[in-house]
Amino acid sequence: MIRNFDLYPLKFEPILKSLIWGGRRLGDLLGKPIGDGSTYAESWEVSDHREDVSRVANGPLRGASLRDLLRDHNQAILGSALPHHDQFPLLVKFLDAHQVLSVQVHPDDAVGRRLVNDNGKTEAWVIMDSDPGSLIYAGLNQGVTRSDFEAAITDGRVEPLLHAFHPEPGDCIFIPAGTVHAIGAGIVLAEIQQMSDATFRVDDWGRLGADGKPRQLHIAESLEATNYTAGPVDPVHVIKQSIACGTRERLITSPYFALERLTLSGPATIGLADRFSLVLGLSGSATIEHAGQSTPLLFGETALLPAAIGTCQIQPSNTESITILTCVVP
Secondary structure, three states: OOOHHHOOOEOEOOEEEEEEEEEOHHHHOOOOOOOOOOOEEEEEEEOEEOOEEOEEOOOOOOOOEHHHHHHHOHHHHHOOOOOOOOOOOEEEEEEEEOOOOOEEEOOOHHHHHHHHOOOOOOEEEEEEEEOOOOOEEEEEOOOOOHHHHHHHHHHOOOHHHEEEEOOOOOOEEEEOOOOOEEEOOOEEEEEEEEOOOOOEEEEOOOOEOOOOOEOOOOHHHHHHHOOOOOOOOOOOOOOEEEEOOEEEEEEEEOOOOEEEEEEEOOOEEEOOOOOOEEEEEEEOOEEEEEOOEEEEEOOOOEEEEOHHHOOEEEEEOOOOOEEEEEEEOO
């Protein structure tokens, strides 16, 4: 039995996914243990989805699963402000799109549960690296109807209906459930999303799978899950707020998660006493100080701050500034 006061900032072993569109930058850029692999597409940093359950990588709880921690110490992990969840509510990933991803859409909660027995999937991306000419496809162009979309899928001409733009490092893109989208080749990003893997593939650019056959599409499900009134999606507009030792940017507030980005040249307080926080290292290196102990947070790493530990101090490891992404459930 884990006592509440034994909790500390938790880091987890990455769950690595090798997929046809992946590359090597999860290892070469973010330091993930991919070995000689050349198609590593996703690193699931915090996960409690079916068989993909994160295990603690640091400290006395090393090897414990996130699911077991929730079972035994739900409020200590999640916090008194949040309802009891048998499943951790958020999934954190890093993605390396060496090739373009399929055109896809995620369902909302009701459609996800009805069609695939999974949660809905609203997500947000923060761009970490992008090659010249790389594209994000996000949302249907204004005025595209269901019949327009269905005809384009039938004719294999979906791309002209998609809103596209070149993303810059630092851009944040919010993808509510029902938004048709694709991540183009040459992009590395951090993703925060609902705990779900519900994905309906609309089009795969004529690509063949590893077996030499076209990958499965989910046309009926995609047509039902798509929001035809949402229109194009662009990077969110943010305003920097000056704080002690740096800046704060409020990126997204949704029913599922709220994201802020902090750029710091000195110590700052992070974490809350009534709910958990997630912290992602976007640049530089830092230490998270709690109860006289230091937990390193490097570029490309993620930490879970259980509610029971309250607030912590984060301190840049050297004279350079750090950038972190913080996430809470509102």
